[in-house]
Amino acid sequence: MRQWGEAMNITVNGQVHTVDVEPEMPLLWVLRDELGITGPRYGCGISMCGACTVHVNGLAVRSCSLPVGDVTGPVTTIEGLGTPESLHAVQEAWIEHQVAQCGYCQSGQIMSAASFLMTNPNPSDEAIDQALSANLCRCGTYPRIRQAVKTASAKLRGDAS
Amino acid sequence: MSRLGKITRRTFLIGSATIAGGVAFGYYMYRRPHENPLLDDLAEGEAALTPYVKIDAEGVTLITPRTDLGQGAYSVQAALIAEELDIGLDQVRVDPGPPAPAYYNTALAAESVPVRSTNDGAMANTVRGVADAVMKFAGVHVTGGSSTVPDSYEKLRYAGAVARETLKRAASERTGLPVSRLKTEQGAVVLPDGSRLSYVELAAQAAQVEPVTDVELRPPNLWRMIGQPMQRHDIVAKSTGTAVYGIDLAVEGMVHATIKLNPRQGGSLQDYDATEALAMRGVQQVIPVTGGVGVIADNTWRAFKAAEAIRFDWGPAPYPNDMDEHWAALSNAFNEDQIDARRRDEGNVVEALDRASEVVEAEYRAPYLAHAPLEPINAIVRVNPDRVDVWTGTQIPRFVQANVAKIVGVDSEQVHIHNQMVGGSFGHRLEDEVVKRAAELAKALPGTPVKLVYSREEDMRHDFPRQIAMARGRGSVRDGRVEAYDLGVAMPSVTASQLSRQGLNVPGPDLQIIAGAWDQPFSIPHYRMTGYRADGLAPISSWRSVGASSNGFFHDCFLDELIHAAGADPMEERIRLCWHEPSRQVLETVKAMSGWTGPRISENRGRGVAFCLSFGVACAEVVEVTQTDRGIRIDTVYVAAEVGRVLDPINFENQVQGGVIWGLGHAMNCEITYADGQAEQTNYHAYPGLRLYQTPDIVVQGLENGDKVLGVGEPPVPPAGAALANAIFALTGQRIREMPLNKHIRFV
Numbered sequence: 078m079r080q081w082g083e084a085m086n087i088t089v090n091g092q093v094h095t096v097d098v099e100p101e102m103p104l105l106w107v108l109r110d111e112l113g114i115t116g117p118r119y120g121c122g123i124s125m126c127g128a129c130t131v132h133v134n135g136l137a138v139r140s141c142s143l144p145v146g147d148v149t150g151p152v153t154t155i156e157g158l159g160t161p162e163s164l165h166a167v168q169e170a171w172i173e174h175q176v177a178q179c180g181y182c183q184s185g186q187i188m189s190a191a192s193f194l195m196t197n198p199n200p201s202d203e204a205i206d207q208a209l210s211a212n213l214c215r216c217g218t219y220p221r222i223r224q225a226v227k228t229a230s231a232k233l234r235g236d237a238s
Numbered sequence: 239m240s241r242l243g244k245i246t247r248r249t250f251l252i253g254s255a256t257i258a259g260g261v262a263f264g265y266y267m268y269r270r271p272h273e274n275p276l277l278d279d280l281a282e283g284e285a286a287l288t289p290y291v292k293i294d295a296e297g298v299t300l301i302t303p304r305t306d307l308g309q310g311a312y313s314v315q316a317a318l319i320a321e322e323l324d325i326g327l328d329q330v331r332v333d334p335g336p337p338a339p340a341y342y343n344t345a346l347a348a349e350s351v352p353v354r355s356t357n358d359g360a361m362a363n364t365v366r367g368v369a370d371a372v373m374k375f376a377g378v379h380v381t382g383g384s385s386t387v388p389d390s391y392e393k394l395r396y397a398g399a400v401a402r403e404t405l406k407r408a409a410s411e412r413t414g415l416p417v418s419r420l421k422t423e424q425g426a427v428v429l430p431d432g433s434r435l436s437y438v439e440l441a442a443q444a445a446q447v448e449p450v451t452d453v454e455l456r457p458p459n460l461w462r463m464i465g466q467p468m469q470r471h472d473i474v475a476k477s478t479g480t481a482v483y484g485i486d487l488a489v490e491g492m493v494h495a496t497i498k499l500n501p502r503q504g505g506s507l508q509d510y511d512a513t514e515a516l517a518m519r520g521v522q523q524v525i526p527v528t529g530g531v532g533v534i535a536d537n538t539w540r541a542f543k544a545a546e547a548i549r550f551d552w553g554p555a556p557y558p559n560d561m562d563e564h565w566a567a568l569s570n571a572f573n574e575d576q577i578d579a580r581r582r583d584e585g586n587v588v589e590a591l592d593r594a595s596e597v598v599e600a601e602y603r604a605p606y607l608a609h610a611p612l613e614p615i616n617a618i619v620r621v622n623p624d625r626v627d628v629w630t631g632t633q634i635p636r637f638v639q640a641n642v643a644k645i646v647g648v649d650s651e652q653v654h655i656h657n658q659m660v661g662g663s664f665g666h667r668l669e670d671e672v673v674k675r676a677a678e679l680a681k682a683l684p685g686t687p688v689k690l691v692y693s694r695e696e697d698m699r700h701d702f703p704r705q706i707a708m709a710r711g712r713g714s715v716r717d718g719r720v721e722a723y724d725l726g727v728a729m730p731s732v733t734a735s736q737l738s739r740q741g742l743n744v745p746g747p748d749l750q751i752i753a754g755a756w757d758q759p760f761s762i763p764h765y766r767m768t769g770y771r772a773d774g775l776a777p778i779s780s781w782r783s784v785g786a787s788s789n790g791f792f793h794d795c796f797l798d799e800l801i802h803a804a805g806a807d808p809m810e811e812r813i814r815l816c817w818h819e820p821s822r823q824v825l826e827t828v829k830a831m832s833g834w835t836g837p838r839i840s841e842n843r844g845r846g847v848a849f850c851l852s853f854g855v856a857c858a859e860v861v862e863v864t865q866t867d868r869g870i871r872i873d874t875v876y877v878a879a880e881v882g883r884v885l886d887p888i889n890f891e892n893q894v895q896g897g898v899i900w901g902l903g904h905a906m907n908c909e910i911t912y913a914d915g916q917a918e919q920t921n922y923h924a925y926p927g928l929r930l931y932q933t934p935d936i937v938v939q940g941l942e943n944g945d946k947v948l949g950v951g952e953p954p955v956p957p958a959g960a961a962l963a964n965a966i967f968a969l970t971g972q973r974i975r976e977m978p979l980n981k982h983i984r985f986v
Contacts, residue, residue: 118485122694154479172474177470179663210931215610
């Protein structure tokens with residue numbers, strides 16, 4: 078038998094998983110095909126669309142371009158950010174503004190927004206535009222994304238009920 | 239057992255049928271019933287019903303023939319049923335239903351015959367009726383052409399009302415109380431003493447009584463949901479990552495596959511060497527398919543990697559290799575022999591231009607464009623001895639079923655389509671090559687479900703793009719008014735190209751060649767519109783707003799040139815030229831919304847207006863731009879559209895804004911070009927669409943003056959690029975006649 082790789086441990090949404098894959102396999106495909114965690118989506122494979130965005134050590138990363146061997150901390154996917162029963166403030170805002178059309182990019186939009194608001198809790202319009210421009214939406218939900226980020230920012234700062 | 243109601247004034251037959259544990263309400267088909275997808279046990283010759291509403295132990299289910307591509311169609315359709323049935327939106331389950339010929343799409347047929355959307359005369363309705371009958375016999379079950387809302391608006395409400403009244407009749411029989419003393423509320427028939435008989439407990443009995451088909455629809459002033467903001471049924475799932483798209487699906491025992499096809503679309507595979515790929519981890523097989531190979535592996539990424547490691551010898555492209563040749567073919571198409579149709583010829587354009595002291599001439603270009611929805615195309619196919627299962631998100635389930643049956647070598651009835659939620663389409667999922675390739679792979683691996691996922695690069699290279707097109711305009715002005723307007727448009731036939739892949743030959747002219755130009759509601763003394771057909775170019779497909787996506791740009795920008803030559807105001811002259819009252823109101827509305835005072839706002843700010851009537855919807859847009867020291871910034875877009883009735887203001891606004899962003903993004907930043915027969919853009923770095931930082935404020939207003947309810951997924955697209963080009967001209971004096979506009983302008 079050929080030895081393909083070594084088993085490694087990876088923590089996703091608080092749960093430890095052991096996977097036996099090549100260290101260069103992108104985190105996205107470990108999540109989707111090895112662990113069945115499909116909230117992070119495949120869109121481009123080259124960090125251009127952001128649909129695969131997850132948090133590693135609390136910061137947004139493009140899981141399609143991050144080799145799993147380089148993952149140095151716990152991973153949070155959209156499923157770990159909040160659930161239908163217990164929503165994260167960003168998800169609440171996304172639902173209030175009915176942002177999604179096809180919805181395929183929205184996991185990544187929400188993960189990018191959540192990470193951005195952690196480091197920039199009260200952003201200017203320009204900062205929102207800059208931060209979220211790295212996430213592509215083909216349906217054109219951008220006007221609602223702008224509004225939802227502002228609402229989420231207020232929620233996280235405790236300004237809104 | 240099924241029961242036939244009487245022929246209604248709407249010329250379709252409504253009725254009910256017994257189903258396991260309940261009752262279904264729906265429509266019998268015109269002339270002869272198509273087989274019913276849900277009633278397999280009907281005797282030969284027995285009438286069958288196409289169900290729209292099902293009531294059984296699980297409650298009320300909407301069985302919808304339309305795919306939700308992200309446009310919110312499911313929720314709007316559920317509301318139409320719920321409104322008549324006196325239930326809440328959250329009490330309606332949605333089932334996409336199996337593919338069936340009975341789900342014909344009448345609204346789509348109306349757009350495929352050459353009758354102006356503004357024409358409601360008797361002749362127009364007769365011609366539309368012919369196409370309608372053709373669609374019914376062809377059993378077309380298609381989502382497209384902004385047709386879901388117009389097709390559903392009456393049928394679903396009527397089905398809901400018949401269900402309600404029949405349930406009341408069943409309750410009346412059970413209780414002995416007259417129907418007039420019964421009412422309905424929250425999913426139950428309420429008796430005079432306040433006690434309730436739920437629809438679920440009445441369902442079986444309702445299947446046994448004669449359906450009540452002579453029903454009154456709820457008047458709009460009693461509507462609880464239609465016209466009000468609704469929460470989309472999929473919004474929580476789509477905001478929490480729990481929505482399951484086709485690409486997320488796992489079927490027990492499946493293998494992962496990807497594909498590598500000749501990068502020259504439709505070219506052949508001559509030879510390949512997969513030695514290296516087959517030695518890679520997790521790779522199981524490399525299987526030849528039409529035009530390339532499939533790689534079978536245990537993980538998508540491993541399949542992608544292995545596909546890159548295969549060496550190929552590809553055949554030539556079945557169309558010109560380079561763009562110069564494509565443009566030359568269009569340029570050469572402007573001759574009498576290649577006239578597809580001359581659809582408008584008023585006054586005498588030739589004479590008017592001959593005697594004009596000055597003739598304005600211009601040539602316009604629109605490039606090939608990819609659809610590139612964010613979810614790459616994918617399908618799972620499993621071939622078992624007795625049945626074939628297909629899991630995919632498609633707008634053409636009937637064609638998929640037939641094509642898979644042909645490839646696998648079974649009867650269509652043995653092919654079961656499980657339609658999936660899709661991550662965008664914009665016309666991309668009106669093609670089914672991915673399913674055909676998956677079927678080829680699954681046939682080679684009987685019993686094993688094969689999940690085929692295209693890489694983004696393979697998807698974009700093999701996207702059948704929007705048509706390439708060229709237009710030539712000649713016109714003249716007199717006494718400050720537009721006097722003569724002569725436009726020719728040359729392009730390949732999108733209808734012929736698309737349907738050829740379904741084995742269908744489409745005789746006669748293709749309305750799409752001149753759609754969005756020939757039927758504009760303007761009155762110009764000498765006015766002519768000619769379509770020219772250019773064959774032999776790259777295969778193309780329907781792209782959000784189809785022919786109008788290029789022609790709306792051509793027609794309106796050239797009109798803007800003539801208005802400028804006449805020295806008239808762009809807004810006032812369009813209003814003066816417009817003879818169609820609903821369209822004129824759209825222009826008046828956008829004028830008021832934008833506070834229009836002329837094309838210049840200030841020293842460094844300008845605005846442009848554009849109008850296009852497409853899919854029956856009059857839509858006008860005003861774009862405001864600012865010259866900054868880094869380039870042109872789009873500040874605000876004002877949009878007015880006449881749609882008959884806005885069924886859900888939030889969804890309406892979302893659709894219109896999305897259409898404007900789609901129109902602007904591609905007009906500004908995108909093209910697909912071929913070099914050596916291969917698409918040069920293979921991922922979003924080279925095909926950016928619009929991103930948030932370039933997105934303007936978009937102010938939307940729906941008008942409700944027309945008597946027809948119309949869909950709005952496509953109509954905001956055609957005017958967007960034109961209004962932007964007109965705004966840039968107003969600000970800078972630079973007339974850009976070629977998309978993408980960023981070849982000539984820097985946008986910030």
